[in-house]
Amino acid sequence: MGRRAWLIIAIPAITLFVAFWLLPMAKLAGLGAATPQGMDVSAYWLVLTQPRYWQSLANTVGLSLAATLATLAIALPVSRFLARHPAFPGRRVLMSLLIFPLAFPGVVVGFLVILATGRQGVLNTLAKALSGEPMVLAYGMAGLFIGYLYFLLPRTIGVLMAAVEGIDRHWLEAAQTLGASPWRRFVDIELPALTSALTAAGAMCFATAMGAFGTVFTLGTKIDVLPITIYDEFTNYANIPVAAALSVVLGLATWAALYIANTLANRSASAR
Amino acid sequence: MTLASPIQALSITLANCAKTWPDGTRALEPLDLGVRAGETLALLGPSGCGKTTLLRMICGLEETDAGGSIRFGNDDVTRVAPEARGVGVVFQGYALFPNMNVAQNVGYGLKIRGVDVETRRKRVMEMLELVELEALAERRVDRLSGGQRQRVALARAIAIEPRVLLLDEPLTALDARLRQQLRVDLAALLRKLGITCVIVTHDQEEAMMLGDRVAVMSAGRLEQIGQPETLYREPASPFVADFIGTLCRLQGSVVSAHHGVESLSFRPYEIRLGPPGNGLEANIVARFYLGSHIRFELVLDDGQPFTALAEPDAPWQPGERVAINLTQSRTAKEPAPC
DSSP states (O other), rough: HHHHHHHHHHHHHHHIIIIIIHHHHHHHHHHTTSOTTOOOHHHHHHHOHHHHHHHHHHHHHHHHHHHHHHHHHHHHHHHHHHOOOOOTOOOOOOHHHHHHGGGGOHHHHHHHHHHHHSTTTTHHHHHHHSOOOOOOOTTSSHHHHHHHHHHHHHHHHHHHHHHHSSHHHHHHHHHHHHHOOOOHHIIIIIHHHHHHHHHHHHHHHHHHHHTOOHHHHHTTTTTHHHHHHHHHIISSSOOHHHHHHHHHHHHHHHHHHHHHHHHHHHHHHHOO | SSSOOOOOOOEEEEOOOEEHHHHHHEEEEEEEEEEEETOOOEOOTTTTTHHHHHHHHHTTOOOOOOOOOOETTTEOOOOOOHHOOEEEEEEEOOOOOOOOOOHHHHHHHHHTTTTTHHHHHHHHHHHHHHHHHHHTTSSBGSSSSSHHOOOOOOHHHTOOOOSSEEETTTTTSHHHHHHHHHHHHHHHHHHHOOOOOEEEEEHHHHHHHHSEEEEEEETTTTEEOOOHHHHHHHHHHHHHHHHHSSOOOESSHHHHHHHHHSSEOOGGGHHHHHHHSSSSEEEEEEEEEEOOOOOEEEEEEEEOEEEOOOOOTOOTTTTTTEEEEESOOOEEEBBBOO
């Protein structure tokens, strides 16, 4: 294809990219540099220096990281089981149930968490009946954590199942005849084969968790996460510079975490 | 495990080994099979005949039905897990570990056994020399050719000094020309190692070249076991006769009128063509010149087709009528001795 023909394809693509990505992003970044009303420093400076925002960022990263790791830890054995047992009674039903919450908006997930672990929830009723002590998780960190698992697990199980199915059964059998125990086979053969899928699924979980809004909003916890803080600054205080600065920080923090995860995964893959 | 010790060959004895899948299908009828120490036995049969299942039972990846027993020498391994059985297996498609290079693949079994790094490195190089791949030790396995992969798989299997060596269709994944060459190499290597070996194949020529003895299987049964020559000359059943080379069968009144038997079976080269007027006659349908011989396709007067091989100077042409005489024939009435 000639240089000119490439231009015909490239121009619309570049136009779209500039119009819908570069310009709004530049505007957002520019807004963050503005000075909020009644302040004498830029919004970026405020966001980086005020403990309230710091706390929110720490909450978001910590919660997202924990939810991602927990999701991977739960999804891996479940995916392995489902991929290795293609026919057992009730498998289709189980699969449907696992995938079902996929389409729920965060609000519904939040509501489900309240139904399960709220003041009138199943868990509280059971706990009161059994021990007399109330047990309410929905409105604290535990509730948020459960809510995040709710929407991360269905996404992850599908991805990991496909990856497990891609492992050649003969690799594991070869390792077995060479003397490898189930644990060694898992560590030496399966995990390396799943590294890229685990990294990809983990990155998706983390990015989704970092931006989660509906669930947290519904649970109405005292704990602030960045999306909620941004929402507050934007709607309640009309503090657009701080909202913009926080958005940029959220984006950068997510990008940095994914970058580190990717680098580590690549390093461990090439070290073997 | 002492690495310097030569491989000590053990016999394999299967007694009353059957395999039934959970859904009730019988993969293997109960069978007894003995592989002598140091011998290479080829399991030959069409796909689905149970030969791979039998191989997987020997290495422990499938359990035998209750009542079966497998022994290596005097050691009963029926209930021993594959990890502890000490078998070297070359899988169909080779199953090399994609996350390890050539040397790491070959050394994996030794690493599992806790062999120290230095001894392991030596042993791996020894193995790679044996299969002539020492220059590729650091290469990634996805950068290897099919033939190289096959040799890495073999080196990996024998690096652990297995008690027996099992090969599942070791040459099937390769193209025809390479397969010819590797067959010769593999036969030489197995002889050099002197290890007891079972090879699964659906290729008759491969089985006859590699196996000291060949076991022909069909539909979960052992049809016949013997030296390649015995199987070819004295097949115990029509299935064996047909699977090992081509067998022609003729029957009916035309045959009985001339030979006094109900049916005749013979190999294409066991027939002589001559001028008509002397015995059973047939019409030549086609003639193929193949260099070392000529292949004729013929039909009897009642329409039964058969094949004959003749010297390259045979004058007969399609459309001509010839008399056929058997040089060495077997009849259905007198089955060949086993």
